[in-house]
Amino acid sequence: MQARDTTALHTAAATQSPEPGKKRDTGVRGTGTQIALARSETPAEGTRHLTGSRILCADLPRTMARFTTGTLSENRAMLIATEVQDLGQEHRGWADEQLTLNPEDFAGESRKALGDRVRALVQEIEPVTALERIDDARSRRFLRLIPTGNMTMRLIGQNPAEHGVLMHQVLSDLADSKTAAGKGQGRTREQIRADEFCGLVTGEQNISPRVEIELVMTDRILFQAEAEPAYLQGYGTIPAAMARQLVRGRDMELKLMRWIRRTGALDLDPRPDLRDPGLPEPGAAH
Template identity: 30%
Template sequence: METTPTGSGDHPGEGTPHREAAAPSGDPLEEVLGRLAAIEAGPSARTVIAQILAAALLAVTRTASVRDPLPETAPGSAEEALAVLAGIDHLRASLAAVEATWQVSAEQRIRRDDAARGVEAEKQGRGAGQEIALARRISPAASSLSQAKARRLVQDMPGTVDTLWAGAMTAQQASAVATALDGASAETCRRIDDAIREHPETLHGKGCRRLQADIRAMVQRLEPETARERAERAARARHVRMTPLDDGMARVTAVLRGIDAVALMHSLRTRAESLRAAGEKTSASALEADLLVEDVLRGPQSAQGEPGEARTPRRPRPRPGLDVGIVITDTALLGREDDAETAQLEGYGTLPAHIVRTTLLGQPPGSLRDREEDHPDEVVSAFYRRLYTHPRTGDLVGMESRSRAFPAGLARMLRWRDTTCRTPWCNATIRHHDHVIPHHRGGPTSFANGQGLCIRCNLLKELGLWILAPLTGTAPARDIDTTGTTDAEPTTRAASRPPVPPDPGTPPRAWSWTSPHGATGISPTPPLITPGPDPTSVTGEDPDAPDPPASAPPP
């Protein structure tokens, strides 16, 4: 379906849709209606298009969060701008209701196709989340959570879906309600759904955190007999995660038992305030972070010191035996102080090389000069492994093994290269090392044919006929069936061709992924270190060539 131009182009389609609309030369609604009449699509597709258009019409004519809807505002007025923003939010809510319905429909249709292909009953539909994630361009984990919430809303809470469609609640509120009802019975979901449908005004002005607290309180009243079971299930889901941030920083989040979390924060806060009272100038929040790191890397006894002593937390060096993977050039680590150099930190990604240098010296990142008195000599606890990369491309020297399992060194190279799961849109931590072309179909155990995947993606990649094709940027890639095993005959001609193992030392530029039902995505092969500027890229000359004689004519 084509969109209506809102820019200043001379012909339909030449405008810029996301910019503020200029005065149109004709009626844009008539142009859209003319294009709709020319659409050739089946009844089902036309119904979906009609739903989307109806949602847009409802959003601008019955906008909930402004006094005057868009058709009743003056052109160029502030009221018009607010009506547009409110209408977009209303439309987002309506489309969220449509999307939830179609997520459930897609899952049911994939399950039905699996049954028709003779897939075992317990495996039917297990790959739906992976395909839906690829089609929606989000991570499989996010898609899985979204599917669970969509299933709960569509199957058990139709009144809430209608309220969402009407714009009486936001998409964020609907997500919060579905999340708060995780683990609740279908009967509880229906009773809360009735309350939302009968009294949607209770949602007005209520943020997601407050709304979730209200929903959980209702669940507690409706299901007191399952409270202990819910608490035990929630406790089993405790975890710690890291999210990379800018400038060499990261956010570590921990889901803990509430009592443990409160006690942890109270301890950190008390010790930080004690240090501040003793004259420490660092902010209390930064001191809390330093104390947490020191407790984990050195142990609480060494961090606390003598009883009654308030001492400033030091920049701790890792305990002996703690293995942290860093890929960095020798010049960045030991040579010139070049702040343009970068390094790769395993599990994190790219960060400035100077942060690695200062951290190994025991200094806080961003130190402007070495201060030897701040980091006296200690027992050596950092070990270096030399892995050479191409100075311009950043490619690591390839490795190949005759074994089926990836050797430790090769597996580490894959983790350092890929950083996170290589499935398109997935950002999960690498847990498995996968043969792109399966080993039983001739795929080598090599740097080029290997990729790092999370557990979920590696297991679900074996469900259905997933096709991976190398993209080299030169010749058209040949499709590769990554499974080699299916309960039905291959459904595509490409899947029946024998795989073409890539060069074991040269990974392709990217892998193209295609799901069994046609969702597609690209997974680029990242360089281990972002290469620096090529001295010959501007002039095209050899930087090591001798200077021309003074009498030589200019080029």
């Protein structure tokens, strides 16, 4: 009911005549704030609810039906709507149909797994749009320290996924080695990770443990430009084109050796024109 009422409120605001001296979309932008007040949320959360509600009501009838009957929670319904928002209207309908072919798949599925499943569909339907979204998000990377009182500061940021996976591995390996060597000094694992991070950034820590980015893809994605999404361990599904960029090293600041580990027989077209000249020959160790 809230989703339908939210959509109706937006429609009413959009059709109202603007006050003298104001643009028509001024009232529309304020609808998210009104929703936030009604739901006791922040303005950003109210706007997200407005966007998700409009997509559910207009373009995802099957998902909306499951939401209405209670077989899909608001959290999950809004997650689906958010992930498909950059698709065209006709493609949203197709994604809606695919996601409801086997409703039992939702049972026991985590929110992250559901998000990965929807993103994989989106990346396969419109790979170019998916890459544009990724490029935009990566361009907004940042790192910020915010005073929080009691002589502490909070570190927040947004980084490319492959960098985040590497940092997570480094800190986890350092914490594990300190604990195993009995050098934890009564600290929790998270405290050790925080201390080691500070040491690496300030130069007090000069140990660089060996780490891997585990990128799982088929040989067709790697050598034949297939659009099927790949999977980045520790993050989730990523577009095939982005996976190939990570393998080539394009636009990566970290210069790393790439090792390709085969887990099955490669089924490759032997024609050389199908291979990217920047990638290793089939069967190469690295």
